[in-house]
Amino acid sequence: MSTAVLDNSPSVPEVIPTFTATLIIRRFDPEVDDEPRWQDFDVEMRGTDRILDALHKIKWEQDGSLTFRRSCAHGVCGSDAMRINGRNRLACKTLIKDLDISKPIYVEAIKGLPLEKDLIVNMDPFFESFKAVQPFLIASSKPDKERLQSPVERARFDDTTKCILCAACTSSCPVFWTDGQYFGPAAIVNAHRFIFDSRDEGSEVRLDILNDQEGVWRCRTTFNCTEACPRGIQVTQAIAEVKAAVLRGKP
Amino acid sequence: MSATIETPRAPQPVRRQRRFNFEKWGWIYMRASGVVLVVLIFGHLFVNLFAGEGVKAIDFAFVGGKLSQPFWQIWDTLLLWLALIHGANGMRTIVNDYASNRLLRVIFKGALIASAVVLLVLGTLVIYTFDPCPAGSPANLLPSFCPAG
Numbered sequence A: 001m002s003t004a005v006l007d008n009s010p011s012v013p014e015v016i017p018t019f020t021a022t023l024i025i026r027r028f029d030p031e032v033d034d035e036p037r038w039q040d041f042d043v044e045m046r047g048t049d050r051i052l053d054a055l056h057k058i059k060w061e062q063d064g065s066l067t068f069r070r071s072c073a074h075g076v077c078g079s080d081a082m083r084i085n086g087r088n089r090l091a092c093k094t095l096i097k098d099l100d101i102s103k104p105i106y107v108e109a110i111k112g113l114p115l116e117k118d119l120i121v122n123m124d125p126f127f128e129s130f131k132a133v134q135p136f137l138i139a140s141s142k143p144d145k146e147r148l149q150s151p152v153e154r155a156r157f158d159d160t161t162k163c164i165l166c167a168a169c170t171s172s173c174p175v176f177w178t179d180g181q182y183f184g185p186a187a188i189v190n191a192h193r194f195i196f197d198s199r200d201e202g203s204e205v206r207l208d209i210l211n212d213q214e215g216v217w218r219c220r221t222t223f224n225c226t227e228a229c230p231r232g233i234q235v236t237q238a239i240a241e242v243k244a245a246v247l248r249g250k251p
Numbered sequence B: 001m002s003a004t005i006e007t008p009r010a011p012q013p014v015r016r017q018r019r020f021n022f023e024k025w026g027w028i029y030m031r032a033s034g035v036v037l038v039v040l041i042f043g044h045l046f047v048n049l050f051a052g053e054g055v056k057a058i059d060f061a062f063v064g065g066k067l068s069q070p071f072w073q074i075w076d077t078l079l080l081w082l083a084l085i086h087g088a089n090g091m092r093t094i095v096n097d098y099a100s101n102r103l104l105r106v107i108f109k110g111a112l113i114a115s116a117v118v119l120l121v122l123g124t125l126v127i128y129t130f131d132p133c134p135a136g137s138p139a140n141l142l143p144s145f146c147p148a149g
Protein backbone atom coordinates (compact mmCIF):
# COMPACT_ATOMS: atom_id res chain seq x y z
CA MET A 1 0.00 0.00 0.00
CA SER A 2 2.62 2.46 1.01
CA THR A 3 4.74 1.47 -1.98
CA ALA A 4 1.89 2.37 -4.29
CA VAL A 5 1.83 5.84 -2.87
CA LEU A 6 5.57 6.07 -3.29
CA ASP A 7 5.37 4.92 -6.91
CA ASN A 8 2.76 7.50 -7.70
CA SER A 9 4.40 10.48 -6.18
CA PRO A 10 6.93 11.31 -8.92
CA SER A 11 4.23 11.51 -11.58
CA VAL A 12 1.96 13.80 -9.60
CA PRO A 13 3.71 17.12 -9.14
CA GLU A 14 2.60 18.24 -5.75
CA VAL A 15 2.87 21.64 -4.20
CA ILE A 16 5.13 21.16 -1.27
CA PRO A 17 3.92 23.28 1.59
CA THR A 18 6.29 25.98 2.66
CA PHE A 19 6.44 28.27 5.64
CA THR A 20 8.34 31.38 6.52
CA ALA A 21 10.98 31.07 9.16
CA THR A 22 12.74 34.00 10.73
CA LEU A 23 16.39 33.56 11.53
CA ILE A 24 18.21 36.04 13.71
CA ILE A 25 21.89 35.62 13.05
CA ARG A 26 24.71 37.05 15.07
CA ARG A 27 26.86 38.82 12.52
CA PHE A 28 30.38 40.05 12.96
CA ASP A 29 32.66 41.43 10.31
CA PRO A 30 36.00 42.32 11.90
CA GLU A 31 36.69 44.88 9.18
CA VAL A 32 33.50 46.83 9.81
CA ASP A 33 32.01 45.98 13.19
CA ASP A 34 33.38 46.74 16.63
CA GLU A 35 30.81 44.48 18.21
CA PRO A 36 28.80 41.56 16.91
CA ARG A 37 25.26 42.52 15.94
CA TRP A 38 22.05 40.58 15.40
CA GLN A 39 20.45 40.64 11.99
CA ASP A 40 17.20 38.99 10.98
CA PHE A 41 16.32 37.23 7.76
CA ASP A 42 12.99 35.77 6.57
CA VAL A 43 13.28 32.64 4.47
CA GLU A 44 10.77 30.37 2.75
CA MET A 45 11.42 26.87 4.01
CA ARG A 46 10.01 23.40 3.57
CA GLY A 47 9.47 20.80 6.24
CA THR A 48 12.48 18.84 5.09
CA ASP A 49 14.83 21.80 5.28
CA ARG A 50 17.55 22.18 7.85
CA ILE A 51 19.18 25.24 9.35
CA LEU A 52 22.02 24.74 6.91
CA ASP A 53 19.57 25.07 3.99
CA ALA A 54 18.27 28.29 5.48
CA LEU A 55 21.82 29.62 5.77
CA HIS A 56 22.46 28.64 2.15
CA LYS A 57 19.31 30.39 1.01
CA ILE A 58 20.30 33.53 2.85
CA LYS A 59 23.83 33.44 1.48
CA TRP A 60 22.80 32.66 -2.08
CA GLU A 61 19.70 34.80 -2.37
CA GLN A 62 19.80 37.56 0.22
CA ASP A 63 23.22 38.38 1.61
CA GLY A 64 26.33 36.90 0.05
CA SER A 65 28.51 38.17 2.85
CA LEU A 66 27.09 35.75 5.40
CA THR A 67 29.99 33.55 6.43
CA PHE A 68 29.89 30.06 7.87
CA ARG A 69 31.70 26.76 7.54
CA ARG A 70 30.26 23.63 6.07
CA SER A 71 31.62 20.83 4.01
CA CYS A 72 29.78 17.53 3.86
CA ALA A 73 26.31 18.90 4.71
CA HIS A 74 25.44 15.49 6.15
CA GLY A 75 26.76 15.37 9.68
CA VAL A 76 30.05 13.72 8.86
CA CYS A 77 32.73 16.39 8.72
CA GLY A 78 31.90 18.34 11.84
CA SER A 79 32.51 21.78 10.39
CA ASP A 80 29.17 23.47 11.00
CA ALA A 81 28.64 23.32 14.73
CA MET A 82 26.84 26.45 15.87
CA ARG A 83 24.58 27.70 18.63
CA ILE A 84 20.99 27.35 17.49
CA ASN A 85 18.43 28.76 19.92
CA GLY A 86 21.10 28.62 22.59
CA ARG A 87 22.06 24.99 22.03
CA ASN A 88 25.08 23.69 20.22
CA ARG A 89 23.95 21.80 17.15
CA LEU A 90 25.16 20.90 13.68
CA ALA A 91 23.31 23.15 11.25
CA CYS A 92 23.14 20.26 8.79
CA LYS A 93 21.41 17.95 11.28
CA THR A 94 18.87 20.40 12.69
CA LEU A 95 15.50 20.33 10.95
CA ILE A 96 13.75 23.67 11.07
CA LYS A 97 10.37 22.04 11.68
CA ASP A 98 11.74 20.54 14.88
CA LEU A 99 12.28 24.04 16.23
CA ASP A 100 9.52 26.39 17.30
CA ILE A 101 9.00 28.34 14.06
CA SER A 102 6.37 30.62 15.55
CA LYS A 103 9.31 32.39 17.13
CA PRO A 104 12.50 33.58 15.47
CA ILE A 105 15.40 31.16 15.44
CA TYR A 106 18.60 32.50 16.92
CA VAL A 107 21.81 31.35 15.26
CA GLU A 108 25.27 32.32 16.48
CA ALA A 109 28.81 31.03 16.52
CA ILE A 110 29.88 28.53 19.17
CA LYS A 111 31.16 30.11 22.36
CA GLY A 112 34.53 29.98 24.07
CA LEU A 113 36.66 30.19 20.93
CA PRO A 114 37.83 33.44 19.32
CA LEU A 115 35.19 34.77 16.93
CA GLU A 116 36.59 35.41 13.47
CA LYS A 117 33.63 36.28 11.29
CA ASP A 118 29.87 35.71 11.54
CA LEU A 119 29.53 32.03 12.42
CA ILE A 120 33.21 31.17 12.13
CA VAL A 121 35.49 30.82 15.12
CA ASN A 122 39.20 30.14 15.34
CA MET A 123 39.45 26.42 16.10
CA ASP A 124 43.18 26.44 16.90
CA PRO A 125 42.84 26.26 20.70
CA PHE A 126 40.41 23.37 20.26
CA PHE A 127 42.80 21.38 18.08
CA GLU A 128 45.74 22.28 20.32
CA SER A 129 44.18 20.48 23.24
CA PHE A 130 43.17 17.63 20.92
CA LYS A 131 46.80 17.28 19.88
CA ALA A 132 47.97 17.48 23.46
CA VAL A 133 46.38 14.14 24.41
CA GLN A 134 48.33 12.31 21.67
CA PRO A 135 45.33 11.04 19.70
CA PHE A 136 47.07 8.29 17.77
CA LEU A 137 47.89 4.64 18.38
CA ILE A 138 51.09 4.25 20.38
CA ALA A 139 52.57 0.76 20.09
CA SER A 140 56.11 -0.49 20.43
CA SER A 141 55.91 -3.62 18.30
CA LYS A 142 55.80 -3.68 14.51
CA PRO A 143 53.52 -6.64 13.79
CA ASP A 144 53.54 -8.55 10.49
CA LYS A 145 49.78 -8.90 10.54
CA GLU A 146 47.01 -6.68 11.79
CA ARG A 147 46.77 -6.17 15.55
CA LEU A 148 44.02 -8.47 16.72
CA GLN A 149 41.30 -7.37 19.04
CA SER A 150 38.23 -9.17 20.34
CA PRO A 151 34.77 -7.70 19.80
CA VAL A 152 34.51 -7.12 23.55
CA GLU A 153 37.78 -5.19 23.59
CA ARG A 154 36.58 -3.16 20.65
CA ALA A 155 33.24 -2.43 22.28
CA ARG A 156 35.02 -0.93 25.28
CA PHE A 157 35.82 2.28 23.42
CA ASP A 158 33.30 2.09 20.59
CA ASP A 159 31.32 5.11 21.71
CA THR A 160 34.25 7.51 21.60
CA THR A 161 35.39 6.41 18.13
CA LYS A 162 32.37 8.22 16.72
CA CYS A 163 33.69 11.72 17.40
CA ILE A 164 33.83 14.03 14.37
CA LEU A 165 35.67 16.85 16.18
CA CYS A 166 32.92 19.36 15.66
CA ALA A 167 33.66 21.14 18.98
CA ALA A 168 29.98 21.27 19.91
CA CYS A 169 30.76 19.65 23.25
CA THR A 170 33.84 21.65 24.14
CA SER A 171 32.21 24.95 23.24
CA SER A 172 29.13 24.12 25.34
CA CYS A 173 31.24 23.57 28.44
CA PRO A 174 31.01 26.43 30.97
CA VAL A 175 34.46 25.58 32.32
CA PHE A 176 35.95 25.86 28.85
CA TRP A 177 34.22 29.21 28.28
CA THR A 178 36.25 30.85 31.01
CA ASP A 179 39.32 28.69 31.44
CA GLY A 180 41.53 28.86 28.39
CA GLN A 181 43.73 26.06 29.73
CA TYR A 182 41.12 23.35 30.23
CA PHE A 183 41.43 20.52 27.71
CA GLY A 184 37.70 20.39 27.14
CA PRO A 185 35.45 17.38 26.59
CA ALA A 186 36.42 16.62 22.98
CA ALA A 187 40.09 16.14 23.83
CA ILE A 188 39.17 13.84 26.70
CA VAL A 189 36.79 11.88 24.48
CA ASN A 190 39.61 11.32 22.01
CA ALA A 191 42.01 10.39 24.78
CA HIS A 192 39.38 7.90 26.00
CA ARG A 193 39.28 6.37 22.55
CA PHE A 194 42.95 5.36 22.86
CA ILE A 195 43.25 4.90 26.62
CA PHE A 196 40.75 2.04 26.49
CA ASP A 197 42.06 0.56 23.23
CA SER A 198 43.66 -2.80 24.04
CA ARG A 199 46.22 -2.34 21.23
CA ASP A 200 47.49 0.93 22.58
CA GLU A 201 50.46 1.21 24.92
CA GLY A 202 50.45 4.93 25.59
CA SER A 203 47.57 5.18 28.01
CA GLU A 204 49.83 5.93 30.97
CA VAL A 205 51.24 8.91 29.12
CA ARG A 206 47.75 10.16 28.33
CA LEU A 207 46.45 9.56 31.85
CA ASP A 208 49.40 11.52 33.12
CA ILE A 209 48.64 14.39 30.79
CA LEU A 210 45.00 14.43 31.83
CA ASN A 211 45.84 14.20 35.54
CA ASP A 212 46.77 17.85 35.26
CA GLN A 213 45.34 20.79 37.06
CA GLU A 214 43.60 21.68 33.80
CA GLY A 215 42.82 18.07 32.92
CA VAL A 216 39.88 15.87 33.83
CA TRP A 217 39.51 17.33 37.32
CA ARG A 218 38.20 20.60 35.94
CA CYS A 219 35.11 18.76 34.72
CA ARG A 220 32.05 19.59 36.81
CA THR A 221 29.75 16.97 35.29
CA THR A 222 27.49 19.64 33.91
CA PHE A 223 26.38 17.27 31.10
CA ASN A 224 26.22 20.13 28.58
CA CYS A 225 28.65 18.17 26.40
CA THR A 226 26.56 15.01 26.33
CA GLU A 227 23.51 17.08 25.46
CA ALA A 228 25.35 18.86 22.67
CA CYS A 229 27.08 15.96 20.93
CA PRO A 230 25.55 15.43 17.48
CA ARG A 231 26.94 11.89 17.44
CA GLY A 232 25.18 10.93 20.64
CA ILE A 233 28.43 10.16 22.41
CA GLN A 234 28.06 9.82 26.18
CA VAL A 235 30.71 12.47 26.67
CA THR A 236 30.32 13.01 30.40
CA GLN A 237 30.44 9.29 30.99
CA ALA A 238 33.63 9.01 28.96
CA ILE A 239 35.17 11.77 31.07
CA ALA A 240 34.10 9.97 34.25
CA GLU A 241 35.70 6.77 32.99
CA VAL A 242 38.93 8.62 32.33
CA LYS A 243 38.77 10.09 35.85
CA ALA A 244 38.39 6.61 37.28
CA ALA A 245 41.29 5.40 35.13
CA VAL A 246 43.48 8.25 36.38
CA LEU A 247 42.69 7.24 39.96
CA ARG A 248 43.54 3.61 39.21
CA GLY A 249 46.63 4.65 37.28
CA LYS A 250 45.67 2.32 34.45
CA PRO A 251 42.73 1.84 32.05
CA MET B 1 56.73 3.22 31.12
CA SER B 2 55.92 1.82 27.74
CA ALA B 3 58.02 2.48 24.70
CA THR B 4 56.89 5.10 22.27
CA ILE B 5 57.22 5.29 18.53
CA GLU B 6 58.11 8.51 16.80
CA THR B 7 55.00 10.65 16.98
CA PRO B 8 53.53 11.76 13.67
CA ARG B 9 53.57 15.36 14.79
CA ALA B 10 55.94 17.71 16.53
CA PRO B 11 56.66 16.50 20.05
CA GLN B 12 54.33 17.69 22.77
CA PRO B 13 55.74 20.11 25.28
CA VAL B 14 56.68 18.16 28.39
CA ARG B 15 54.17 18.93 31.06
CA ARG B 16 55.03 19.50 34.67
CA GLN B 17 56.30 16.49 36.56
CA ARG B 18 53.75 14.75 38.73
CA ARG B 19 53.84 16.21 42.21
CA PHE B 20 51.12 16.37 44.80
CA ASN B 21 48.09 16.86 42.64
CA PHE B 22 45.85 19.31 44.45
CA GLU B 23 43.01 19.15 41.95
CA LYS B 24 42.89 15.37 42.07
CA TRP B 25 42.77 15.24 45.86
CA GLY B 26 40.27 18.07 45.88
CA TRP B 27 38.05 16.04 43.58
CA ILE B 28 38.38 12.94 45.73
CA TYR B 29 37.73 14.97 48.87
CA MET B 30 34.51 16.37 47.42
CA ARG B 31 33.20 12.86 46.69
CA ALA B 32 34.29 11.29 49.96
CA SER B 33 33.15 14.14 52.18
CA GLY B 34 29.91 14.35 50.24
CA VAL B 35 29.03 10.76 51.07
CA VAL B 36 29.88 11.17 54.76
CA LEU B 37 28.04 14.50 54.92
CA VAL B 38 24.81 12.93 53.71
CA VAL B 39 24.86 10.64 56.74
CA LEU B 40 25.98 13.36 59.15
CA ILE B 41 23.50 15.97 57.98
CA PHE B 42 20.48 13.68 57.90
CA GLY B 43 21.44 12.24 61.27
CA HIS B 44 21.71 15.77 62.61
CA LEU B 45 18.37 16.82 61.17
CA PHE B 46 16.65 13.67 62.38
CA VAL B 47 17.87 13.98 65.96
CA ASN B 48 17.18 17.70 66.17
CA LEU B 49 13.87 17.94 64.36
CA PHE B 50 12.12 14.56 64.46
CA ALA B 51 13.27 12.33 67.25
CA GLY B 52 11.57 12.63 70.62
CA GLU B 53 9.54 15.80 70.96
CA GLY B 54 10.60 17.00 67.55
CA VAL B 55 11.52 20.56 66.77
CA LYS B 56 9.94 21.91 69.99
CA ALA B 57 12.69 20.25 72.01
CA ILE B 58 15.35 22.62 70.75
CA ASP B 59 16.40 25.10 73.39
CA PHE B 60 19.53 25.93 75.31
CA ALA B 61 19.21 22.83 77.43
CA PHE B 62 18.85 20.59 74.38
CA VAL B 63 21.94 22.01 72.70
CA GLY B 64 23.89 22.08 75.93
CA GLY B 65 22.98 18.50 76.61
CA LYS B 66 24.09 17.41 73.17
CA LEU B 67 27.37 19.26 73.27
CA SER B 68 28.30 17.73 76.58
CA GLN B 69 28.33 14.21 75.14
CA PRO B 70 31.55 13.10 73.42
CA PHE B 71 29.51 11.34 70.70
CA TRP B 72 27.83 14.54 69.60
CA GLN B 73 31.03 16.54 70.03
CA ILE B 74 32.76 14.31 67.52
CA TRP B 75 29.69 14.25 65.26
CA ASP B 76 29.47 18.04 65.22
CA THR B 77 33.22 18.46 64.75
CA LEU B 78 33.14 16.18 61.74
CA LEU B 79 30.10 17.97 60.40
CA LEU B 80 31.76 21.33 60.86
CA TRP B 81 35.09 20.46 59.25
CA LEU B 82 33.81 18.35 56.39
CA ALA B 83 31.00 20.72 55.45
CA LEU B 84 33.00 23.90 55.75
CA ILE B 85 35.94 22.64 53.71
CA HIS B 86 33.54 21.08 51.21
CA GLY B 87 31.76 24.39 50.83
CA ALA B 88 34.94 26.44 50.68
CA ASN B 89 36.40 24.17 48.02
CA GLY B 90 33.19 24.47 46.03
CA MET B 91 33.42 28.26 46.27
CA ARG B 92 37.05 28.05 45.16
CA THR B 93 35.89 26.16 42.10
CA ILE B 94 33.35 28.84 41.30
CA VAL B 95 36.01 31.53 41.70
CA ASN B 96 38.27 29.58 39.36
CA ASP B 97 35.49 29.29 36.84
CA TYR B 98 34.15 32.80 36.85
CA ALA B 99 36.72 35.27 38.20
CA SER B 100 39.05 35.88 35.29
CA ASN B 101 40.83 38.83 36.82
CA ARG B 102 44.02 37.66 38.55
CA LEU B 103 43.88 40.13 41.39
CA LEU B 104 40.22 39.40 42.06
CA ARG B 105 40.97 35.70 42.16
CA VAL B 106 43.67 36.18 44.75
CA ILE B 107 41.41 38.41 46.85
CA PHE B 108 38.45 36.02 46.64
CA LYS B 109 40.49 32.96 47.46
CA GLY B 110 42.30 34.75 50.29
CA ALA B 111 38.97 35.80 51.76
CA LEU B 112 37.67 32.25 51.39
CA ILE B 113 40.61 30.68 53.18
CA ALA B 114 40.58 33.31 55.92
CA SER B 115 36.87 32.93 56.61
CA ALA B 116 37.08 29.14 56.52
CA VAL B 117 39.97 29.08 58.99
CA VAL B 118 38.29 31.55 61.35
CA LEU B 119 35.02 29.61 61.30
CA LEU B 120 36.76 26.28 61.79
CA VAL B 121 38.76 27.50 64.77
CA LEU B 122 35.80 29.31 66.30
CA GLY B 123 33.43 26.40 65.78
CA THR B 124 35.84 23.83 67.17
CA LEU B 125 36.52 26.03 70.15
CA VAL B 126 32.80 26.33 70.89
CA ILE B 127 32.21 22.59 70.58
CA TYR B 128 34.93 21.69 73.08
CA THR B 129 34.79 24.57 75.53
CA PHE B 130 31.02 24.97 75.67
CA ASP B 131 29.77 25.26 79.23
CA PRO B 132 26.30 23.72 79.42
CA CYS B 133 25.77 24.95 82.98
CA PRO B 134 26.71 28.65 83.11
CA ALA B 135 26.71 29.80 86.70
CA GLY B 136 23.79 31.83 87.92
CA SER B 137 21.28 30.82 85.26
CA PRO B 138 17.71 29.81 86.10
CA ALA B 139 17.61 26.05 86.54
CA ASN B 140 14.58 25.54 84.28
CA LEU B 141 16.59 26.65 81.26
CA LEU B 142 19.55 24.35 81.93
CA PRO B 143 20.10 20.70 81.05
CA SER B 144 18.82 18.34 83.73
CA PHE B 145 22.30 17.16 84.71
CA CYS B 146 23.45 20.56 85.88
CA PRO B 147 23.88 21.03 89.60
CA ALA B 148 20.92 23.25 90.47
CA GLY B 149 22.21 26.77 90.30
Ligand code: SF4
Pocket (backbone or CB within 6 Å): A078, A162, A163, A164, A165, A166, A167, A168, A169, A170, A185, A186, A189, A228, A229, A230, A231, A232, A233, A235
Ligand atom coordinates in the same frame (compact mmCIF):
# COMPACT_ATOMS: atom_id res chain seq x y z
S1 SF4 C 1 32.44 14.37 21.24
FE1 SF4 C 1 30.64 14.84 19.98
S2 SF4 C 1 30.31 17.06 20.29
FE2 SF4 C 1 32.39 16.60 20.97
S3 SF4 C 1 33.68 17.04 19.18
FE3 SF4 C 1 33.19 14.84 19.15
S4 SF4 C 1 31.36 14.66 17.86
FE4 SF4 C 1 31.56 16.83 18.42
Ligand code: FES
Pocket (backbone or CB within 6 Å): A069, A070, A071, A072, A073, A074, A075, A076, A077, A078, A079, A080, A081, A090, A091, A092, A093
Ligand atom coordinates in the same frame (compact mmCIF):
# COMPACT_ATOMS: atom_id res chain seq x y z
S1 FES D 1 28.55 20.18 7.15
FE1 FES D 1 29.68 18.41 7.67
S2 FES D 1 28.88 17.99 9.65
FE2 FES D 1 27.57 19.55 9.01
